[in-house]
Amino acid sequence: MHYPDYGAEDEAPGTRFLLFPQSPFLDASAELELVEISAPPGTIGPGPSGPRMYTVDPVGKTTPYGAIVPGPNGPGMYLPPWNGFINPPPVPDEHGNFIHIAPSDPEFEAAHLFGSAHFTMDVWEGYFGRPIPWHFDATFDRLELSLLPSLDNAHIGWGFLETGGTHEHGDEYRPYSLNFDVVAHEIGHAIIYSIIGLPSDENASGEYYGFHESAADMVALLASLHFGSVVEALLENTSGNLYTFNRLNRFAELAGNAQIRMAANDKLLSQFARGWTSEHDLSEPLTGAMFDILIDVFHERLLARGLITPEIEDLSDQLEGTPDYSDVMQALFDERYARNPDGFRIALLEARDLMGSYLAEAWEMLEPDDLSYSHVEEALLAVDREISGGAFQRIIAGNFRMRDIGLAQVGPRLADPDGDSHAASVRTRAPNL
Numbered sequence: 001m002h003y004p005d006y007g008a009e010d011e012a013p014g015t016r017f018l019l020f021p022q023s024p025f026l027d028a029s030a031e032l033e034l035v036e037i038s039a040p041p042g043t044i045g046p047g048p049s050g051p052r053m054y055t056v057d058p059v060g061k062t063t064p065y066g067a068i069v070p071g072p073n074g075p076g077m078y079l080p081p082w083n084g085f086i087n088p089p090p091v092p093d094e095h096g097n098f099i100h101i102a103p104s105d106p107e108f109e110a111a112h113l114f115g116s117a118h119f120t121m122d123v124w125e126g127y128f129g130r131p132i133p134w135h136f137d138a139t140f141d142r143l144e145l146s147l148l149p150s151l152d153n154a155h156i157g158w159g160f161l162e163t164g165g166t167h168e169h170g171d172e173y174r175p176y177s178l179n180f181d182v183v184a185h186e187i188g189h190a191i192i193y194s195i196i197g198l199p200s201d202e203n204a205s206g207e208y209y210g211f212h213e214s215a216a217d218m219v220a221l222l223a224s225l226h227f228g229s230v231v232e233a234l235l236e237n238t239s240g241n242l243y244t245f246n247r248l249n250r251f252a253e254l255a256g257n258a259q260i261r262m263a264a265n266d267k268l269l270s271q272f273a274r275g276w277t278s279e280h281d282l283s284e285p286l287t288g289a290m291f292d293i294l295i296d297v298f299h300e301r302l303l304a305r306g307l308i309t310p311e312i313e314d315l316s317d318q319l320e321g322t323p324d325y326s327d328v329m330q331a332l333f334d335e336r337y338a339r340n341p342d343g344f345r346i347a348l349l350e351a352r353d354l355m356g357s358y359l360a361e362a363w364e365m366l367e368p369d370d371l372s373y374s375h376v377e378e379a380l381l382a383v384d385r386e387i388s389g390g391a392f393q394r395i396i397a398g399n400f401r402m403r404d405i406g407l408a409q410v411g412p413r414l415a416d417p418d419g420d421s422h423a424a425s426v427r428t429r430a431p432n433l
């Protein structure tokens with residue numbers, strides 16, 4: 001396994017944006033972080049708009065994309081582009097960047113939505129090692145990122161990623177465009193549709209839909225670990241004792257990141273043996289397994305770099321389940337982390353990137369029909385044999401078994417999906433072309 005030099009800053013300059021790594025509505029102390037997207041300065045115009053995607057802030061748009069509307073040839077799906085009036089778009093500064101736009105400016109939402117979507121795609125095209133075409137590229141060259149405040153949702157579909165917001169906090173409108181995790185999650189769905197595609201049968205396996213949600217969450221989680229402030233908060237709050245997430249759920253609040261809190265769950269696939277109703281719930285055992293693999297790989301990198309010792313790991317095994325566990329282990333990690341915080345940071349980035357490239361390669365191997373969580377495990381094991389000669393077989397297989405994956409069978413869908421279900425959403429419908 002080759003790991004990049006995380007100290008190097010030799011990449012070609014990109015276009016700069018200011019993003020909230022964590023929704024400012026979930027965390028009042030959330031601060032903006034400067035990121036560079038892969039597009040060189042000067043290539044992103046007003047909107048923002050670039051070769052792969054563009055943002056519009058429509059005036060007078062009331063119908064969400066994907067809705068079935070009357071048309072000249074009968075009912076059809078309402079699709080981009082928006083050809084009506086638009087609110088004034090953010091324009092780049094003299095250097096081609098968008099960092100002069102403040103959160104209080106009306107153009108900020110559009111800039112944040114564009115920056116979040118593009119940044120997520122950049123991260124994952126890096127893991128795939130190639131451009132990821134849009135699943136709708138037979139119809140549209142570019143993704144339209146659209147703001148629709150009347151929509152209490154965010155959804156991606158044929159040529160669009162549309163974000164609304166919630167009005168449930170009194171007079172305060174909270175747009176999902178400012179929630180990086182939400183935007184990144186939707187881009188995750190687009191990546192899976194492009195790489196794996198749709199099942200041929202409308203009644204696809206529950207695990208296909210659960211996998212989709214899990215993969216979208218992993219896309220968002222690993223993308224958010226590309227914010228320096230997220231990595232730093234995670235390590236500072238835990239002294240790098242991320243193992244604590246596996247064992248003590250209350251520590252998830254230390255993550256300071258909603259995506260990590262969600263991934264650090266203790267759900268088992270056997271809990272769905274009698275059936276399932278929500279693919280979000282059904283996704284949790286798989287996401288939990290992925291998160292535990294990430295932490296175990298991080299642990300291995302700490303050991304490999306001599307930042308923790310095998311004795312610490314042995315002690316962890318011995319004390320597991322005892323009342324002393326968390327205090328003893330935390331004290332050891334506090335001491336070790338204080339010696340070399342930058343080493344811990346690099347080990348975490350190594351684990352993040354190993355996970356990202358493993359997932360990308362594994363997803364390339366999957367087929368949409370009859371997709372199961374066991375197929376995901378088999379693909380990851382195959383990737384690991386190819387890349388590392390099998391260094392992480394025990395970690396991968398062990399964490400899937402811990403979740404009862406490969407042991408339990410998922411039961412049938414128990415009720416019709418509710419309004420929140422993605423399985424029945426516009427996302428999974430392609431227009432009849």
Ligand SMILES: [Zn+2]
Pocket residue numbers: 185189212213216422
């Ligand atoms: Zn989703």
